[in-house]
Amino acid sequence: MSQKPDETALGKTKSIDRDSYTPAYAQLARILKLSMADGIFKSGDQLPSEAQLVKHYSVSPMTVRRAINILIDQGYLVAEQGRGTFVKPLTIGEAAFKLQELQEIFSDEERTSVNILETRITKADERTASKLKIPIGHRTVFIRRVIYLENLPILYHREHIIYDPKLPIVEAELEVISLQRLFSGTGDSMIKSGEIRMDATLLNEEEAKILKVKLPVASFCLQHIFYDFENKPISWGRFVGRPDSLRFTARVGLQNIGDETYE
Amino acid sequence: MSQKPDETALGKTKSIDRDSYTPAYAQLARILKLSMADGIFKSGDQLPSEAQLVKHYSVSPMTVRRAINILIDQGYLVAEQGRGTFVKPLTIGEAAFKLQELQEIFSDEERTSVNILETRITKADERTASKLKIPIGHRTVFIRRVIYLENLPILYHREHIIYDPKLPIVEAELEVISLQRLFSGTGDSMIKSGEIRMDATLLNEEEAKILKVKLPVASFCLQHIFYDFENKPISWGRFVGRPDSLRFTARVGLQNIGDETYE
DNA sequence: AAGTGGTCTAGACCACCTA
DNA sequence: AGGTGGTCTAGACCACTTT
Numbered sequence: 001m002s003q004k005p006d007e008t009a010l011g012k013t014k015s016i017d018r019d020s021y022t023p024a025y026a027q028l029a030r031i032l033k034l035s036m037a038d039g040i041f042k043s044g045d046q047l048p049s050e051a052q053l054v055k056h057y058s059v060s061p062m063t064v065r066r067a068i069n070i071l072i073d074q075g076y077l078v079a080e081q082g083r084g085t086f087v088k089p090l091t092i093g094e095a096a097f098k099l100q101e102l103q104e105i106f107s108d109e110e111r112t113s114v115n116i117l118e119t120r121i122t123k124a125d126e127r128t129a130s131k132l133k134i135p136i137g138h139r140t141v142f143i144r145r146v147i148y149l150e151n152l153p154i155l156y157h158r159e160h161i162i163y164d165p166k167l168p169i170v171e172a173e174l175e176v177i178s179l180q181r182l183f184s185g186t187g188d189s190m191i192k193s194g195e196i197r198m199d200a201t202l203l204n205e206e207e208a209k210i211l212k213v214k215l216p217v218a219s220f221c222l223q224h225i226f227y228d229f230e231n232k233p234i235s236w237g238r239f240v241g242r243p244d245s246l247r248f249t250a251r252v253g254l255q256n257i258g259d260e261t262y263e
Numbered sequence: 264m265s266q267k268p269d270e271t272a273l274g275k276t277k278s279i280d281r282d283s284y285t286p287a288y289a290q291l292a293r294i295l296k297l298s299m300a301d302g303i304f305k306s307g308d309q310l311p312s313e314a315q316l317v318k319h320y321s322v323s324p325m326t327v328r329r330a331i332n333i334l335i336d337q338g339y340l341v342a343e344q345g346r347g348t349f350v351k352p353l354t355i356g357e358a359a360f361k362l363q364e365l366q367e368i369f370s371d372e373e374r375t376s377v378n379i380l381e382t383r384i385t386k387a388d389e390r391t392a393s394k395l396k397i398p399i400g401h402r403t404v405f406i407r408r409v410i411y412l413e414n415l416p417i418l419y420h421r422e423h424i425i426y427d428p429k430l431p432i433v434e435a436e437l438e439v440i441s442l443q444r445l446f447s448g449t450g451d452s453m454i455k456s457g458e459i460r461m462d463a464t465l466l467n468e469e470e471a472k473i474l475k476v477k478l479p480v481a482s483f484c485l486q487h488i489f490y491d492f493e494n495k496p497i498s499w500g501r502f503v504g505r506p507d508s509l510r511f512t513a514r515v516g517l518q519n520i521g522d523e524t525y526e
Numbered sequence: 527a528a529g530t531g532g533t534c535t536a537g538a539c540c541a542c543c544t545a
Numbered sequence: 546a547g548g549t550g551g552t553c554t555a556g557a558c559c560a561c562t563t564t
Contacts, residue, residue, distance in 0.1 A: 023552060039492050043452050049530060060554045062325070065532080073336065081531045082562035089452055092445045092487075093366030095459050096359040097511070103356030182355045189306050189352050193516030196358050200463040200481040200506060218463040218481030224355075229302050231518075243463060248360070253456030255494075286533060312549060323535045328551080344550045345542035 016057050024059050028067035030257065036076060036087055037254040047077065047085040076254070095250035099196070099222075102246075105149055106183035114179060117144040117210075121163060128160050131225060131236040139163035143237075145179075146210055154245040156210045159237030182226075191234065194226040203240065211242045219243040279320050287322050291330035293520065299339060299350055300517040310340065310348040339517070358513035362459070362485075365509075368412060369446035377442060380407040380473075384426055391423045394488060394499040402426035406500075408442075409473055417508040419473045422500030445489075454497065457489040466503065474505045482506040 014034075016027045035041050048056070053064045068085060071077045075094045079085045105112055122142045129136040140160040147155040157179070182191075201221045208215045222239040277297075279290045298304050311319070316327045331348060334340045338357045342348045368375055385405045392399040403423040410418040420442070445454075464484045471478045485502040 025552080037455065037492075051530085061556085062534095063553065066552095068531090079531060080562085081560065082529080084530060084562095090445070090454055090457070091366060092457070092459070093361070093363045095362045095457075097461055098356070098360075099358045099513070100356045103354060182353070191353055191516065192300065193514065193518040194353070194355070194358075196355070196513045196515070198360055198511040198513075200483050202465070202479060202481045216465060216479055218465045220463045227516075227518075229300075248461040250362070250459045250461075251456065252459070253454065253490075255456040255490075288533080314549085324537085325553095326534065329533095331550090342550060343543085345544080345548080347543095347549060 016059065024057075025063050025066040025070070028053070028057060028059065028064065029070045032067065032071060033076065033254065033257050037257055041087050043087050043089040045087045047087070049084065090253045092252060095252050097248035097250050101248075103183045105147075105154070106179065111150045113148045115146045115148065117146060119143045122160075124160070128236065132160065132162055132233045134162060134233075147179075149245065152242070152245065153211050154242045156207055156240045157237060159235055161235040162233070190228050191226045192229045192231065194224055197223045199223065201240070203243075207240050211240070213242060213244075217243055220246050220248075279322065287320075288326050288329040288333070291316070291320060291322065291327065292333045295330065295334060296339065296517065296520050300520055304350050306350050306352040308350045310350070312347065353516045355515060357515050360511035360513050364511075366446045368410075368417070369442065374413045376411045378409045378411065380409060382406045385423075387423065391499065395423065395425055395496045397425060397496075410442075412508065415505070415508065416474050417505045419470055419503045420500060422498055424498040425496070453491050454489045455492045455494065457487055460486045462486065464503070466506075470503050474503070476505060476507075480506055483509050483511075 014031050016024050016031075018024070020027065032041070032047070041047060047053075047068075050061060050064050050068070053059075054061055057064070068077060068079065072079060076088055077085055078088045120142055121139055123137045124132065124134055124140050126136055128140060129138060132138075132140070134140075141163055143157075143159050143161070145157050146153050147157065182189075199221045200218055203211070203213065203215065203217050203219055205215065207219075208217065211219075220241045220243070222241070223236075224238070225236050226234045228234050277294050279287050279294075281287070283290065295304070295310070304310060310316075310331075313324060313327050313331070316322075317324050320327070331340060331342065335342060339351055340348055341351045383405055384402055386400045387395065387397055387403050389399055391403060392401060395401075395403070397403075404426055406420075406422050406424070408420050409416050410420065445452075462484045463481055466474070466476065466478065466480050466482055468478065471480065474482075483504045483506070485504070486499075487501070488499050489497045491497050
């Protein structure tokens, strides 16, 4: 592992194809990433300076800068002003579990269906009132529903929405407003932000029955609170997943360096 | 909710302070983000064109472009070539649960300690062999350890590392190599990439005893496989967390718009 | 003083979409 | 055709670190 920048290492690498449709900065980012994957630049190594890269690849400083910024954003490099740019050692903290997969389930309308078990107006109990920051007894719309993927129940959802007499409470609409919209992101929304918390829980009898699993069993619970543009809570709810259908995976480090832009 | 770009909306917003130490692109990104948070630009709205922003804020096209790219990367905007740049509706899929918090636990050496329960050379059983892609019976180093945060056991870790006679197997080193290094990211590493899977599990008796919790209880399990630069597995292991100490939260949408760069 | 990254300019050309 | 985003140039100046 060398600490000095090694310009000669660039000699054997690919060059930038100016006729290609993938932009120069993306090509350069990919080349640098491949060099790291091949071990040409190892963890802790200093990269050739921007000026050297500009010369070697015959691009402008802005293009080099952009390529490097992408790799910094992706966590592969660190830049220190006045010192140089270095290959960042892999850390586990970079790992992130995304809900993207959950979103994909919802956008697949062919295989997904939602079944509303119950929807009624109720008065907030202590816990609900506390979460939604409303007085106890304030009216909320309570909904219970099951999300099926090819006839298999994979999510059980319970949600309290603050009752607003100005909004129409049509069951069919509720289905769309609170779920489909949140996941697919179509149209406008009254929601400014949201917090989601993931817990591991033991399913209770009701949940196990609805999700058609045998007790005792552990699964994920996703609790969510959404806020409007005045930062007031709108709704509070929780998804409980079928344990064998809901998995989260994350990757760290260098792999699958494809042709995609920004990769 | 308007669909046409509304240049007049910019009139009342802040301007860019050229004497400030925060760069112009970051200031502009923040201004646009605040405008969205204030509801000046709503979900689905078209932003003023780059040319309009250039004029209005008296910056160069590259600066506007950079500010917009940041907000696109952060998931607040979408750009469509030839059409315009639009405010992206909030979607739940953007939410990501990061292991950053776990990393912070490890870097806090004052409060964290690691206790090795066992370390021995063993022969791979079927499952281990399959995960590490080695023949059954191949030697591995098996380690069990507990991570304490202020004398409270918060993580139980079991790991199989492929035995390599070239590497020294000093207990003290193992502690550093496989955990501290992975989390803190100091020094170089033989690891090129890793996969981490999160599951919800019922703790078994051994796990519950070590983590000092009462059964039955559900918790998170983080399974990991790390690969070397030839994409061969190096180690396979799993963390089981103390359920009340290990939580994951994620946020979506606009909030906490501070002074930080890139925010 | 020399080298590094960080920012920024003031244009240019292109591809794409809409009218 | 005119507007939009997407890319890129060839420099410039600054702040910082190292020698």
